[in-house]
Amino acid sequence: MSAISSLEELVEAFRAAVTVKDRTYRLRRYKACFTGVDAVRTLIAIGAAVTIEEALTVGNDLVAHHVIEHVYGEHCLKNENLFYRFIEPDQAPMQRTLSPRQRAA
Incomplete structure (x- = not known):
C-alpha cells in the first residue's frame, strides 16, 4: 500500500x-x-x-465523506462509465442538478 495515511492526503492525491x-x-x-x-x-x-473491490470501498468512503458524488446523486461509486464530480466545500451534496428522470417526474 502507499504512504497515504489520512483522508486529507487521499483526497489531495x-x-x-x-x-x-x-x-x-x-x-x-x-x-x-x-x-x-x-x-x-x-x-x-x-x-x-x-x-x-478495495478501490470501490475507498471510493465509496469518499462518497460517504462528501468528497465526491455521482452527478445526479443516484449512484454510489461504480466501476462504470458513470460521471462523478468533486463536492466543493461551499456546496451541499446532491443539491445542484436534477437528473432528466427527476425533472420529468
Whole structure:
C-alpha cells in the first residue's frame, strides 16, 4: 500500500491524479467530472487500493465523506462509465442538478 495515511492526503492525491474534464452524454454536457472507471484506476494507481473491490470501498468512503458524488446523486461509486464530480466545500451534496428522470417526474 502507499504512504497515504489520512483522508486529507487521499483526497489531495486523488484530486491531483484523476482526469477531470467536461464530458458529453446524450447531447448533455457535464462540467468538471470524471468516470467511475477513471476513479477506480486512479485509486489503484496512487496506491490507495490494490484491487478493484478495495478501490470501490475507498471510493465509496469518499462518497460517504462528501468528497465526491455521482452527478445526479443516484449512484454510489461504480466501476462504470458513470460521471462523478468533486463536492466543493461551499456546496451541499446532491443539491445542484436534477437528473432528466427527476425533472420529468
